[in-house]
Amino acid sequence: xxxxxxLTKEFPGGVxxxxxxxxxxxxxxxxxxxxxSGCGKTTLLRxxxxxxxxxxxxxxxxxxxxxxxxxxxxxxxxVFQDYALFPHMDVTANIAYPLRIKKVPRARRExxxxxxxxxxxxxxxxxxRPGQLSGGQQQRVxxxxxxxxxxxxxxxxxxxxxxxxRLRLEARTFLKRLxxxxxxxxxxxxxDQGEALALADRIAVMDAGRIVQxxxxxxxxxxxxxxxxxxxxxxxxMNLLPGAAQGGALHVAxxxxxxxxxxxxxxxxxxxxxxxADLSQSAPPERNASFAGKVAVVENLGTSYLxxxxxxxxxxxxxxxxxxxxxxxxxxxxxxxxxxxxxRALLYRDDALLAHI
Amino acid sequence: MTREEPDQHHPPPRSxxxxxxxxxxxxxxxxxxxxxxxxxxxxxxEPRERSERNQTRHALATIGRATFLxxxxxxxxxxxxxxxxxxxxxxxxxxTSVPEFTLANFRSLLDNPYALSSLGNSVIQAGGSxxxxxxLAALAAYALSRVRVPGRDALLYLLLLLSSVVTGTxxxxxxxxxxxxxxxxxxxxxxxxxLSGGLLPAAIFILKDFMDGTPASYEESARVFGAxxxxxxxxxxxxxxxxxxxxxxxxxVANVWGSFLQPFILLRDPGKxxxxxxxxxxxxxGGAPRLDLISxxxxxxxxxxxxxxxxxxxxxxxxxxxxxxx
Numbered sequence: 001x002x003x004x005x006x007l008t009k010e011f012p013g014g015v016x017x018x019x020x021x022x023x024x025x026x027x028x029x030x031x032x033x034x035x036x037s038g039c040g041k042t043t044l045l046r047x048x049x050x051x052x053x054x055x056x057x058x059x060x061x062x063x064x065x066x067x068x069x070x071x072x073x074x075x076x077x078x079v080f081q082d083y084a085l086f087p088h089m090d091v092t093a094n095i096a097y098p099l100r101i102k103k104v105p106r107a108r109r110e111x112x113x114x115x116x117x118x119x120x121x122x123x124x125x126x127x128x129r130p131g132q133l134s135g136g137q138q139q140r141v142x143x144x145x146x147x148x149x150x151x152x153x154x155x156x157x158x159x160x161x162x163x164x165x166r167l168r169l170e171a172r173t174f175l176k177r178l179x180x181x182x183x184x185x186x187x188x189x190x191x192d193q194g195e196a197l198a199l200a201d202r203i204a205v206m207d208a209g210r211i212v213q214x215x216x217x218x219x220x221x222x223x224x225x226x227x228x229x230x231x232x233x234x235x236x237x238m239n240l241l242p243g244a245a246q247g248g249a250l251h252v253a254x255x256x257x258x259x260x261x262x263x264x265x266x267x268x269x270x271x272x273x274x275x276x277a278d279l280s281q282s283a284p285p286e287r288n289a290s291f292a293g294k295v296a297v298v299e300n301l302g303t304s305y306l307x308x309x310x311x312x313x314x315x316x317x318x319x320x321x322x323x324x325x326x327x328x329x330x331x332x333x334x335x336x337x338x339x340x341x342x343x344r345a346l347l348y349r350d351d352a353l354l355a356h357i
Numbered sequence: 358m359t360r361e362e363p364d365q366h367h368p369p370p371r372s373x374x375x376x377x378x379x380x381x382x383x384x385x386x387x388x389x390x391x392x393x394x395x396x397x398x399x400x401x402x403e404p405r406e407r408s409e410r411n412q413t414r415h416a417l418a419t420i421g422r423a424t425f426l427x428x429x430x431x432x433x434x435x436x437x438x439x440x441x442x443x444x445x446x447x448x449x450x451x452x453t454s455v456p457e458f459t460l461a462n463f464r465s466l467l468d469n470p471y472a473l474s475s476l477g478n479s480v481i482q483a484g485g486s487x488x489x490x491x492x493l494a495a496l497a498a499y500a501l502s503r504v505r506v507p508g509r510d511a512l513l514y515l516l517l518l519l520s521s522v523v524t525g526t527x528x529x530x531x532x533x534x535x536x537x538x539x540x541x542x543x544x545x546x547x548x549x550x551x552l553s554g555g556l557l558p559a560a561i562f563i564l565k566d567f568m569d570g571t572p573a574s575y576e577e578s579a580r581v582f583g584a585x586x587x588x589x590x591x592x593x594x595x596x597x598x599x600x601x602x603x604x605x606x607x608x609x610v611a612n613v614w615g616s617f618l619q620p621f622i623l624l625r626d627p628g629k630x631x632x633x634x635x636x637x638x639x640x641x642x643g644g645a646p647r648l649d650l651i652s653x654x655x656x657x658x659x660x661x662x663x664x665x666x667x668x669x670x671x672x673x674x675x676x677x678x679x680x681x682x683x
Contacts, residue, residue, distance in 0.1 A: 051577050072583030084578035088596040097592075098582040149582055 001027050002048060002153060002185065007057035009043055009209075017043035019209035020057065025202075028183045030176070032196035035206035036232070041189045042157055044206070048187060049078050049155050062152055072101075077146035078155040081162065083138050085130035091117065091141055092126045098149030116148045117141075120178075136167045143175075147182065154179075156188035160195060172198055193233045197221060205229050226351045227269055236274045236306055240348075241314050243270045250347070250357070253314040257289055257340075260355045269348040274317040276344035279307055279330065280337040290339040291316045295330050305329050309338050440659070443652035450648065462653040471627045472654055475635035478545070479614055480661070482631050485549040487609040490556045491602055497557075498564035499594060503573070513565070516558035529622055536623055547623045548631075552613050560605045567601030568594065603673040607665065614662055632658045 002025040009018040017040040025031045033041040046052040048059055050071030058067045066074050077098070085094050092113045093100075099109035117123055120140045130138055139159065146154055159175065160168045176199050179186050190196050196203045197217040204214045205228075213225040224230035230238045243252030245265050250257040252270040277291075284290055293311035301319070307330055309316045318338045320330065330336060347354040435453055443449040444463070446456035466472050501509055522528055532551055533542075541547030571594065579589045595602070617633045624630050627638070636658065639650040 049581055051580065071577075071581045072585075074581075076581060078578065078581045080574040080578055082572060082574055084572070084574035086575060086579075086593060086596075097579070100592075101579075101583045101588065 001025065001062060002187065003060050004044075004048070005058050007044075007047065007059065008055045009040070009047055009052060010055045016209050018047065018054070021209070021211055023204060023211060023214070025185060025187060027185055029185055030179050030199060030201045031185075031187045032200035032203045033187065033189045033206060034193060034196040034203050034232075035191065037191055039206040040209040041191075041206050045078075045155050045157055045187060045189045048153075049076055050074050051078075074153075075151050076153040076155055077149045077151035079139075079142045079146050079157065079159055081158040083130075083142035083162070085138055085141055085145075087130050090127050090129055091122060091133070094130065094141055095144045095148050097145060112148055113144075116144045120144045120147070135163050136171060139163060139171060140174075143178065147178075152185065154184055154186040154188075156186065158189055158191070161190070161192070168195075175199065194235055197233070205232065223353060224271075224346070225353055227271065227348050228351075230271050230346065230348070234273055234275075236317060236319060239270075239272045239274065239277075239314075239316050241270045241272075241316070243268045253291060253311050253316070255289065255291055257357060260357055263347065263355060266349065268354070271346040271348060272316075272340050273344065274306060274319040276341045277316070277318045277338045278341065279309075279318045279320045280339055281330065281334065282337075284337050284339050286339060287337070290337045292335070292337050295332050295334050295336050298329050298332055300329065307336070309336055440652065440656055443648065444656045446649075446652075449652050462649045466650055466653045466657075469635075469639070469650065471630065471635050471638070472650075472657075474628065475630055475632045476657065476661070478629055479631035479633070479658075481545050482548050482552070482620065483610045483613040485545065486553045486556065486613045487606045489549060489553045490560050490609045491606050493553070494557055494560035494564050494605060495595070495598070495602060497561045498568050499590065501561065502565050502568035503576075513558075513562055517562050520555055520558035526618065529618065532619075533622055542623060543625050543629060545629065548620050551619050551623065552616055553609075556609050556612060560609065564598065564601050564605060567598040571597045600673055603669050607669050610665060611662055 002023075004021055004023045007018055007021045007023075008016065010016050019040075021044070033044055035041045043052060047054050048061075050059075050066065050069060054067065058065055060066060061074060061076070086097065089097070092110055095113040095116055096104075096109040099112060104112070114123070114126060117126055120143060122137065122140055122144060125133060125137060125141075130141065133141065139162070143159075156175075160171050163171055172195060179199075188199070197220075200217060202214060202216055203220050205212045205220060207228050213220060213229050215223075215225075220229065221233055224233055224238075227240055231240060241252050243250055244267050245251075245259055245263050247265070248259055250259045250263075250268065250270065252268075257270075280290070283292075291309060291311045291314075293309040293316065295307055296310040296315065297308040299306040299308075303322055305320045305322065307318050307320050309318060316338050322329075343356055345357050347357060439451075439453045442453060442456045445458050445460070446454070447459045447461065448457065449462075501513070506512070536542050536547045536551070539547075541550065575593050575597070576589050579593050584592065614631075615633060616631075617637070620631050621634050621637075624634070627635070632654070636651065636654055639647050639654060641647055
């Protein structure tokens with residue numbers, strides 16, 4: 001178990017990369033630190049590794065306070081974004097390096113390296129130098145080196161970001177399977193919300209050195225704690241429209257929607273994922289509860305289209321699945337209606353989640 | 358060919374902005390097509406003239422370049438040719454000629470009590486300085502590259518500037534004074550320390566660049582696996598900057614090998630003087646240069662450096678271990 005309490009890291013010059021942060025990561029958990037660049041997620045990972053000393057607060061791993069312990073004695077293994085494979089050593093020597101530091105005899109550590117390599121399907125590459133490997137192979141060597149050191153905790157810094165888009169999917173599945181098999185507590189940093197949702201057991205969404213929300217992928221996706229998380233999570237950004245509650249009804253972008261009981265009058269933010277609205281080319285029956293406008297932009301997403309609807313007051317985006325073969329995309333300029341699906345929209349007041357409607 | 362033709366095919370909808378875009382572009386393309394066709398028609402006889410003129414100019418340029426290269430090559434190769442032929446000539450002069458072959462020059466050189474041992478002294482002084490410079494420069498450059506010291510760059514540039522002063526002629530009197538007080542006169546150590554001091558700033562400067570080029574993540578990775586700073590230096594940093602170390606070593610040896618002033622002033626015993634100093638003693642009592650000895654000694658004196666260059670470039674080859682894209 002990793003627990004962080006009151007952790008603060010201030011860099012010279014007064015930049016607070018981490019701001020009094022508390023977090024508990026359970027044993028065997030696959031945990032994601034997610035956030036935009038500069039939110040402090042990498043600094044947090046490096047602080048757990050011991051490469052950065054916190055300004056204040058504590059880090060403990062497995063119940064032992066390691067705040068002042070040097071990185072080499074924390075029993076963690078870190079995979080860097082650039083993999084940090086030693087270019088002058090072959091694959092065997094790279095994988096066996098942690099064992100060389102632990103003074104394991106050469107024959108034993110080479111056997112261990114070969115065993116780990118075969119597990120990560122690197123057997124044919126043992127005599128190669130990192131420069132002779134593809135990006136995906138380099139990533140697996142870096143993982144193998146971490147695995148070979150048998151740590152209590154894996155720390156991955158953007159493990160997939162240096163891979164091609166296609167390879168990234170493969171590596172993602174591989175990474176998840178590997179973590180399941182080894183069942184070692186793993187913390188990884190990513191700026192890619194899709195990666196975090198796909199891999200992690202739990203996600204901590206970070207912004208400006210603070211954790212904004214911690215939760216399982218469905219929790220974070222369906223009940224974002226604030227508008228920041230709402231706009232950050234999801235492959236297409238959530239529609240966030242300013243509105244107001246008045247006399248038991250919600251007024252947003254010219255549409256009047258019923259309000260759940262218990263919502264007081266006042267300004268609100270109405271959040272609707274583009275995937276949770278249907279586009280109708282003719283006036284729908286629930287006409288009053290749908291956003292009417294003109295199609296402004298149509299973006300092809302492969303099996304669906306992202307349609308931007310100009311309602312006059314606001315822009316509303318809707319993901320429209322492709323129709324039966326032969327039917328085309330909605331025409332720009334055509335009138336259309338976006339119908340929100342019931343129970344899928346979110347209401348925020350003062351940046352806090354208020355209700356689903 | 359009319360320029361209106363495209364417009365007839367696509368009557369421009371002038372009312373909209375997009376339409377106007379078309380009308381402007383199409384005629385333009387029309388005119389350029391027409392222009393190239395006209396050019397081709399009217400200039401048809403011209404290209405041959407032009408190519409003849411070009412050929413003449415090309416030939417003249419080639420001749421000019423070859424002449425220039427021959428002069429430059431001769432300028433540099435004649436002294437080398439002299440160095441190769443004069444030692445084997447029974448009557449060497451300052452001109453290069455086909456030698457009357459003999460090995461007598463080598464025999465008379467061996468009669469000089471200091472000639473051969475001076476090369477040994479050169480090896481001691483050059484090797485000692487190179488070792489000292491490489492070790493100290495590597496440690497200093499590593500520290501300067503990894504630790505944030507305020508005013509680090511200013512310090513480096515200042516050292517670099519002063520290094521030419523330290524071993525320069527201007528500093529010889531204080532250096533001599535210092536060496537006398539420290540009892541370093543007439544010792545190899547005195548020469549080694551003085552010359553190393555002069556070489557260190559530039560060596561640190563060059564090596565720091567090599568160190569800066571190795572990503573910090575290599576070392577951090579090793580640190581997380583529990584490596585100590587010295588292990589990191591030995592396992593990761595030194596192998597990665599080996600080409601830089603080889604460069605510094607070769608450069609230091611070559612520098613010390615050719616140094617005359619410092620050993621000339623700091624050493625009195627000719628038995629400790631390096632080759633560069635002994636070379637200046639090969640005169641007759643009358644003060645005339647003994648070209649037979651000078652040429653022979655010069656050949657022996659320059660061979661070790663040549664051998665070292667070949668060896669180092671074979672052994673270390675200044676090759677790169679590429680990183681990955683970041």
